[in-house]
Amino acid sequence: MTPDQIGFTLLYLAFFLLLGKWIRVRIKWLQNLFLPSSIIGGFLALFLGPQLLGNILKNFVNEDSFWVNGIMTEEVMEVWEALPGLTINIVFATLFLGATIPTLSKIWKYGGPQLAFGWTIGWGQYVIGILLAVLVLSPFFGLPPMAGALIEVAFEGGHGTAAGLSGTFEELGFAEGYDLAIGLATIGVLSGVIIGIILINWAVRKGNTNIIKDVKGFSTLRKQGIMEFQNREPAANMTVRPESIEPLSLHFAVVGMAVFVGWLLLEMLIWIESVTWGAITDSEFMTYIPLFPLAMIGGIIIQVIFNKIDNAEVLDRRMINRIQGFSLDVLILTAIATVSLDVIGEYIVPFLLMAGAGIAWNVFGFLILAPRIIPTYWFERGIGDFGQSMGITATGLLLMRVADPKGESPAFEGFGYKQLLYEPFLGGGLVTALSIPLIYQLGAIPFLIFAIIMCVGGALVGLLHFGRK
Incomplete structure (x- = not known):
């Protein structure tokens, strides 16, 4: 593959990002769903690629024709398949850069209730998923016990985490796990937004919201994803003079160093294992750990x-x-565009079972546990954690913005503080990254027992400590 071909794949990327945004601006039902343009563009690329349009056209052209890949090329698909696994390292490396890291006591005071709720939901996804895998997916559909981690990987971790674990899935002999996780992540984002908006309408009618009393106040520009003129502000601050170094170049360099430090940490862990317990037990656990959680560190x-x-x-x-x-x-668009529909079709029943179980657990947790764990503004604060548990952090922020447009509740502050202790472990953190290798090495039952302990522990802290305040 030549540099020109690689560059051309980036032009394809730009085209589908712009097309996704144009469609978001033009089609009202997509505006009402608040779907990101990257998801719209990803689905368009999937439909116009080799799996759908290409499969149709290959019946009418010879096998050497350009059209057997739809409007895509083999080079585009090859580069796009690698991009999610690369860009996830940047996403996680930037989580804490440029942010003030508060004390643990302040995090516990302001974000503790949401941390307890999110912790319970996150570990509960492992409990539900592993039980489903052990009792149904493995004996009836032949999926490995590692499938039990897919709900948390896809719903809490999102497209990025699923993409980051693609190499781990392949090395452990469960390559189908990547496509199933990307599919579940897409279902999670879509259902998170749809169910979240339904819950907000329900809460307004039932009087469970403290801030808004209707959900019809959004401007047309906001639904289109365009910032209102009066609300526009600088996208970034110029902290250095461009004649010395372009500010974007400086920040890109710092992000690159964060990823490099993460890579050094991973290589050090692999080396330590090779000369200590790995040499004794002949195991290679550390080689299965993806880079992105170490990039966060x-x-x-x-x-x-x-x-x-x-x-x-x-x-x-x-x-x-x-x-x-x-x-x-970039990650979301390319991950959706390259997901294997054949794999999802082959495992459609397990896929639907995992999606249904994950959604049911999250809705149950929000409606039953959130009001009993979060002492004040439970709906405004809990809806953000619900959104994150269904997909990406942006989904949670979106739903909080709908429920609390002016930031009058402690939802955003609590959510931010909660992330500082939550992200390093769940939602794409160390636990999410290690869950697949741990289940592979130790078996599903030990990890299930540990997940139950963590889930129950989070619920008890939430109910007995924060819930009584």
Whole structure:
């Protein structure tokens, strides 16, 4: 593959991102669902690629024709298949860069109730998933016990985490897990937005909301995904002079160093294992760990260093957010566009069972546990955690913005503090990354027991400590 061919795949990427945005602006029912343009563009690329349009056209053209891949090319699909696994490292490396890291006591005070609720939901997805795998998916459909982790990987972790684990799935002999996880993540985002909006309408009618009393106040521009003129603000702050270094270049370099530090940590762990317990037990557990959770730790290390030496505060969180957002758009679009429909079709019943079980658990947790764990503004605060548990963090932020447009409740502050302790472990953190290798190495039952303990522990802390306040 030549550099020109690789560059051409990026032009395809730009085309589908723009097309997805144009369709979002033009079609009202997509506006009402608040679907990101990257998801719309990803589905378009999937439909116009080799799996759908290509399969139809190959019946009318010879096998050497361009049209057997739809409007895509083999080079585009090859590059796009690799992009999600690369961009997820950038997404996680940027989680804590440019952000103020508060004390643990402050995190516990403001974000504790949401942390307890999110912790219960996250570990509960493992409990539900592994029980489903052990009792149904493995004996009746031949899926490995590792399938029990797919609900948490896809729903809590989202497209990024599923893409980041693609190499792990393949190395452990469960390559189908990647396509199933991407499919589940897509179902999670779609159902998260749809069910979330339904829940908000229900809560308004029942009087369970403290802030809004109707959900009809959104402007046309907002539904189109365009910032209203009066609300526009700089996308980032110029913290350095462009004649010395372009601000975007500086922040990109810092993100790159965070990923590099994560890579060094991973290589160090692999080496330590090879000369210690790995040499004794002949195991290679560390080689199955993906890079992205270590890239997140690399970002924390870089941020701590900058806190010590950066008196001018040159790291701008808004600029970091732009890099993270671009990477996430690329990740989501290419992950959806390259998902294998054949795999999902082959395992359609297990796929639907996992999707249904995950959705049912999340809705149950929000309606039954959230009011009893979160002492004040339970709906405004809990709807964000519900949205995150169904897909990506952006889904949670979207639903919180609908339920609390002006930020009058402690929802956003609590959600932000909760993420500082939550993200390093669940929702794409260390536990999510290690769950597949752990189940493979130790078996499903030990991990199930541990997940039950964590889930029950989070529920008890939430109900008995925060719920009584």
